[in-house]
Amino acid sequence: MNLLFKHWQQRWRMPELRLLLLALIVSVTVVTAVGFFTSRVENAMQAQARQLLGGDLVLTSARPLDAAYVQRAKTVGLETAETVSFPSMASAGDKLQLAQLKAVSSGYPLRGDLKTAPAPDAPEVASNGQLPAKGEIWAEARLFAELAVQPGASVTLGRSTFTLTRVLTQEPDRSSNLFQLAPVVLMNLDDLKATELLSPASRARFNQLFAGKAAVIKTFQQALEPQLKPTERIRTLEDDLSSVQQTLQRSGRFLGLAALLSVVLAGAAVVLTSASLMRRELPAVAVLKAMGMSRRQVLFDHAFSLLLTALLAAVIGVLLGLVLQFALAEWLSRFVGKDLPAPSLMPIVTGVLTAVVLLLGFALPQLLRLVNTSPMQILQGALQRPQQSLWWVVGCLLLAVFGLLWLQSRDLPLAGMLLLGLLAGTGLFWLLASGALRLVQAFGKRIGAGWIPALGRSRRAVLLVVVFATGLFALLLLTTVRTDLLDRWAETLPADAPDHFLINIQPAEAEPLTRFFDAHAVKLNLYPMIRGRLVEVNDKPVKPDDYENQRAQNLLEREFNLSSFAEFPASNALLEGKWFAKGEKGLSIEQGIGEMLRFGIGDKLTFDIAGQRFSDTVTSVREVRWDSMQPNFFVIAAPGSVTDMPQTLITSIHLGDKKPLITEMIHQFPSVTAIDVGVILTQVRSLVTQAGLAVQGIFVFTLIAGVVVLIAALQSQKAERRREIAILKSLGAGRALLRQRIWGEFLLLGALAGVLAGLLALTAGNLLAYYLFDLDINLNLWPLLVSSVIGSVLVGIAGYWNLRGLLTVLPLSLLKS
Amino acid sequence: MNKIAIQTNDLVKTIPQAGRELHILRGISLTIDSGESVAITGLSGSGKSTLLGLLAGLDLPSSGSVKLFGQPLDGLDEDQRAALRLGRVGFVFQSFHLLENLTALENVMLPLELGTQTGDRTALATQALQQVGLAERMGHFPNQLSGGEQQRVALARAFVTRPQILFADEPTGNLDRTTGHEITELLFALQEQFHTTLVLVTHDETLAARCQTHYRLVEGALA
Known part of the structure; x- marks a missing residue:
């Protein structure tokens, strides 16, 4: 045991093992931090939901x-x-x-x-x-x-x-x-x-x-x-979540997404570093086997080193994760309450498992290759990597990635879909990178730059582009998700979003009230509000018991808010059918209520409105944004069809600093009730900002993971680079020329990676916006430009920094080592 | 002690290449006595290193047999052959093959750590380094040592277990003439001191001439 520990200490001198530890720490930290935090928020949300009821x-x-x-x-x-x-x-x-x-x-x-x-x-x-x-x-x-x-x-x-x-x-x-x-x-x-x-x-x-x-x-x-x-x-508790809770859930999804990207990136770093670790260990294992070391000893020695590294990463990662989740909780403390309940211990298990799975799936196949190293190779000059079935390596990798995705999402079908997405993404990156490099190759030939065509042929260049592009893609996706998506979501709550609802307006007060606000330059859009109970669908009576869904039952027990107006509400989207043309009859329903109560276009609905029956046919289905702070209605009747029904009017207005108007209005219109939603609005908006900050906290880790991958990729190619530079130097290449070539190569590769990452982030960001966050497609081309610049600068600096040491050494010593 | 250290009988090694068999070694039969020094010479590609590997049990012949310390190697798996070498066989390589992340002392301690050897490993390794004249450089890493110094460390590593057989593959191949000469002197001095059987593969005829027995390989057969 002492000896195994000693060997671990000796391996610690290799940058690869330290990189491996770093990659593992990044994954464990991010997984546990997010795990701890979401578990605390979930517990808090449960508690909050109980508070909302006043009891369990x-x-x-x-x-x-x-x-x-x-x-x-x-x-x-x-x-x-x-x-x-x-x-x-x-x-x-x-x-x-x-x-x-x-x-x-x-x-x-x-x-x-x-x-x-x-x-x-x-x-x-x-x-x-x-x-x-x-x-x-x-x-x-x-x-x-x-x-x-x-x-x-x-x-x-x-x-x-x-x-x-x-x-x-x-x-x-x-x-x-x-x-x-x-x-x-x-x-x-x-x-x-x-x-x-x-x-x-x-x-x-x-x-x-x-x-x-x-x-x-x-x-x-x-x-x-x-x-x-x-x-x-x-x-x-299953009753509807408040908008604050919905926002918190969205933040949770953001965080989970960020964590997943960091883990996948760290996984890439683990693969690259363990591959270079293996290459470095290969001659050592061959020599030791010649001296009489058994395969079992090789296995134990390396497995111990890897497990100890995983354990160390787990301990450090869990501790960092704990610290980080406090920071996250602090950021969101205003919304989740200072007395967040203690997290469950599950994230520790998830964190440790993440480290172990990363090592088993990503590093173990390499380790097993070492065990099969033939000692004979040490006498044969060039050391060959022990052959191993590609299927075995790929199988281990896929299994591990799937395990990680499942650990994070706790949802088997989702993990499967994510895995397929990841595979498709990597394949796409590879294809695009090779294609782009081929283009560059053709271009290089035309301008006569000798080294560029060589770049297009090298798999090493493709690997670098893919690795950098994946890293950049993750960073970029998170940035666009954080800024772009949140902005777009917040934009739907513009600064002049209504801050007051006026309800209980009697029809007779409509005109004087509009005049009152007109005089103060506040525009009023009054909507009739009619309370009615749905009693029949297609002339068949409906009862709460007909539905298993609790919400459906609640809806049928309560009275709906119906309205009737001519102009299509701006915050809604028409999904099916047609909005009322002039003189047309019909009903427009909200999508969710139609799905829940199982009716749609062409169905006849009958309402009981204060004892009177009112029937009409559904002619359109709308999507309603309930968080738009506009009056929204489940059912809207064609204009003029419910004028004889008992009703009041409702409106929402933006008052801002004209808030004192409310008191004046109450004096003139005592029966009108004003509801101040400004407070709620401020809370939601600042929650969005805070959630953005929390994601940024996790984003830092994705950034670190990206840099670790970058260094891992460069480190894995360093031996090859060293030989190459030695040969070029011995052929007479000066330092200036080499420097120029290194900069040129990495700037070009970085820019390529940046463009690829930008394109894919743009696509993925929009898919996310559309499917996950119900936002519209938005082709913002900024990420493309930004990422190609960031890519070339970042990769150029990293590449040059990694290789600069090789420029100053003599060609002979390069060849010798 | 067994009088015969290594014995081979009609050793053949073939490898499949481009659909047909390529003969690396053809019918090698030789006997190496304990304490004997043997040189194997030949042109590049004559099969010297392959023969060395087979004699040490690093690989198995296509046909024929090898006996190491009187024990037939055929029928032994990789680990059993490794166990047979453990502590009784030392190696010196052309490109030294020191572990880069280990100091000179730690490199020399490696073979001691592999076995069940008790006793103060550090003291034994220090002593071995003193014998090769590197007492002052024990804490240095291989990249801080010259080629000659690295090969001295390799010699210390090879002799630290007092092996019965030392296999040396072009031990001076990567060194200049003077340094090569120093290493040769050291190698034979240590061999003599510990009565080690020495099996040496080399291009260097002067080095080969220092050995008691000299085999020449020509196209995989003993000339």
């Missing part, structure tokens, strides 16, 4: 819930809490305001925390389980403004009068209803009865919250489901 499981109904549910939950050890919410008017003095009353029992919220402030502008603090005392209420700052009151004021709700004591700044379950009509007023459930506000006719929502161990919750849910009444529904 929420039973919701339009009718009071049976006390038996609570009894049963208590017997299995679950915590419970109850909330009742409904809209009601709040008054103070002569002022009136519609408020969303929320009466909560002790224990609320079971997950997450309430935050309050003593006054509208004071900093918020966590309530730590405290709730409004009897006779007191807490309310959102908006209510203070609307009623023009300060903390301590008396506010009347129904038959009771309360003291308004604190400003409610956050309830965990608020974001589940972004379009809250009115400011929330939180009161103690014990006070509810005395207000006499709750009657069987009230549009109240009764929620029963449950929290406990995941397994108990699951069993409880399973027992509960068959007994639910038609009006009762279970809300779980």
